[in-house]
Amino acid sequence: MDNLTLFTKLVEAETEGKVEELLREAGYLDDESVWRAIGSDIGIDNNFAAIGNQQSDPSGALVEKIVNGIDAVLMARCYEAGIDPEGPEAPQSMSEAIERFFNVPGGKLGNLTARDRRPLADQVHLVAVGGKQQPNYLVIDRGEGQTPAQFPHTLVSLLRSNKMRIPFVQGKFNSGGTGILQFCGTHNFQLIASRRRPGCPVSSDDPTGDRWGFTIVRRLLPSGGRRSSMYVYLAPNGDVPSFAADEIKVLPGPSRQNHPAPPYAVGLPHGTCIKLYNYRWRAKSIITTEGRYEIEKFLYSPALPFRLTETRDYNANYYSTTVSGGWISATDTSEAGESEKLEEGFPASAALTLESIGRLPYEIAVFKGSTNKRHVPVGVYFVVNGQVHGSLPSNFVTTTLKFSYLSDERGPLLVVVDCTAMNERVREDFFMASRDRVRRNEVYETIRKHLTDNLRNHPGLQAINQRRRQEHLESHLNQESPVGAFQKLIDNDPTLAQLFAGGDHLVTATGPGAAPPFVGRRFPTFFRLSKEPKGGLVKSCPRNRTCRVEFETDAVNDYFSRTNSPGEITIEPSPNLCEHARLWNGRYTAYFAVPWDAEIGDVVQVTIKVTDADRQARGLDFTSTFSIKVEQDAEEEEEPRGGRPRPPRRPKQDSDRRGVALALPRIVDVRRDDWEREGFTEYDALRVKDDGSGGYDCYVNLDNRHLIHELASAKDEEKPQIKHWFKFGLVLAAIGMIQNNRRMAELRAAAEGESSFDGEDEGDDTDQLAAVSNYCTGLAQVIVPIIRSLHQPLLDQTA
Secondary structure, eight states: OEEEEHHHHHHHHHSSHHHHHHHTTTTTTTTGEEETTTTGGGGGGOOOHHHHTTOSSHHHHHHHHHHHHHHHHHHHHHHTTTTTTTTTTTTTHHHHHHHHHEEEEEEEGGSOHHHHHHHHGGEEEEEEEEOOOSSSEEEEOOOOOOGGGGGGGGTTOSSOOSSOOTTTSSSSOOGGGGGGGGGBBTTOOEEEEEEEEESSSSTTTTTTTTSEEEEEEEOOOOOOTTOOEEEEEGGGSSSSSSOOOOOEEOOOOOBBBBBBBSSOEEEEEEEEEETTTOOOOOOSSIIIIIIHHHHHHSSSSSOOOOOEEOSSSSSOSEEEEEEHHHHHHOTTTSSTGGGGGTTTTSSSEEEEETTTEEEEEEEEEETTTTTGGGSSSOOOEEETTTEEEEEEEETTHHHHHHHHHHHEEEEEEEEEHHHHHHHSHHHHHHHOSSSSBBBHHHHHHHHHHHHHHHHTTTTTHHHHHHHHHHHHHHHOOOOOOOHHHHHHHHOHHHHHHSSSOOSSSBBBBBOOOOOOOOOOBOSOOEETTTTTOOTOEEEEEETTSSSEEEEEEETTTTTTSSSOOOHHHEEEOOGGGGGEEEEETTTEHHHHHHHOOOOOTTTTEEEEEEEOOOHHHTTTTTEEEEEEEEEOOOSSSSOOOOTOOOOOOOOOOOOOTSSSOBBBOOEEHHHHHHHHHTTTSOOOOOOEEEOOSSOOOEETTTTTTHOOOOOOHHGGGGHHHHHHHHHHHHHHHHHHHHHHHHHHHHHHHHHHHHHHHHSSTTTHHHHHHHHHHOOOOOOOOTTTHHHHHHHHHHHHHOO
16 A cells, blocks of 8 residues: 555544554554654653643643644745744734734734634634544644654654744644644544645755655553553654645535535645544534534634534534634624623723733623523633633632622623733743643732732622622512511520621621613723822822722723724833723723832822824824822831842732621522522532622522421421521521631631731632531431420420
């Protein structure tokens, strides 16, 4: 079998068994001499640890292949422009490369219409082939390609510095592309074919410059004294197989009405094609829907769009689609109906500028309840050049932010933090080389604390959380107010009153009142200091704190973050003075710090200039000035300067829950018809949610199995009292456990010398609420018999 025939049969093989059969027929399967270890060109034979320590999620690993394809396309365009990718004339960022090579304004896909993005997407393809139960995928790019002789140094290399000095591509570590191997079937088969693109440099001593090369990667299990598996690629006589051909038919043809696209129908003249056999992916159904949603969770704003094509026998409205990233899919108003996914006022923007870390702009979106939660991610994600590199814990929204109603079917909260401009050394320490998780180091703690403080106090998020809570409680859960019953219990027993630290009278938690709708302008007509005094604004600021400065404007909430004609803000004498800023409904709230070398009594003049495409065309901008007077460090003894490092600024919370009365819990009756919606079973008794205002919502299952058993054997006149015991007994027990957890947290914090509510570990509070709920489920089995047993002697004494 010649090489072209072998390759054609391998690329069209749709099962691992068929691949084995073809390799055996060619005499390669059992001959270990024709297989070389990935990375062996630099002396790496034990490669399983390096390859196995990549992405932990098949979607993230697949996205890495797509990103590599985009990198290859950018490299090809750079060579075609006659530019050395490592030279001074090369683009210095991915967005700059997209703008220069593809004429995309600002290098952002959001500046193009869906129609304009479609031709760009032909550069990279992801094609689903094979069967529905054991699908295969082709990742195809029209990039620079590689010669057969260069395969060992590029496509099947490991830990080489191929892209280390190229600033406009994503790949750096030469290992991420191997992350897909452990998700490829039983034998981890991966087929790779590539041909160098005309115009891209080829070494003068490379005789394979115009040929196609191909190889297949597989996993060899431990044998012959080798203690771990090893990934190898086919290389008879030390070289990957090659053949001469004008093209290889790997691209899909056009789909017809009600019919999927035919596979292997269109030729690829150059570039790279990778086939993943039996890829174990959560997206089990059609790739243009479920597969797209999975990819968009890991790729919010790719540098280039790409095409997804389905060739398998599914019934669908369409079999090919363009993917421009999860953020555009959710927020792009150029596509019909897309804007209907978000709550009013979103997307919104904000930014952190942290000393030694850098500028971290972030965008906020709150989806409406009609949005399918499975199709959008929830929480806080860190991205670099649009690719997700890590996230905060999945329960961050409910745990740390206390937004229990921004993470479920009512419509989730999504925060995307752009780390592209982060200090390069800090970024290397913050993200793992696998680019799918972060290290929990000092940088992580600093970013998390600032995000927690700023998001928790975001007026828009607070308002939506409270509105949804109120709507949920009032819409379909019929309940009586427990205020009177609770107040009576407290009046009769001072021990119970101590559960609520504010005294004898309970207070109810209420959210912010409804505000008139804000209607912003795309290009504002004013941007000025709010309530500026006649003599000018002077803010006092301790050296280790920030001061808040508010501006008023009629700009829309995403004025500074939108892709098309965004607003620009400059801060003098240094942009680093502004540690955090957010724009929301006509208020631009900024937190300023004093310069590093400022002395007590210094007065720093600050100038803010805001402009956009509209005002620049007229030579105008909005200018505001104010002064910051440097004060002594707050809550700390002043230390002599003497070159000592400055103590880290601690974010000052706008609200502190310590010492504040615990608000009256809202008790919600849950019946059998509500179980599925509320996530209950017949054994669950009580579930506690943080209401976002320092109090709690207690959902009590009045169709609990144990309560129903008690009611079945009770007299009719006893049933209301049994329900009363069950409901209020569980709620009071839960509040007691919560208060004890808070007290213990403060004792631990006092021992460690830090605030119990500043920088609390993610998971602690939510895990404790889950534990309280779980304990109450156990208590439900005995609470009525206990109260009855203790109550009966009192009745006997008064009889």
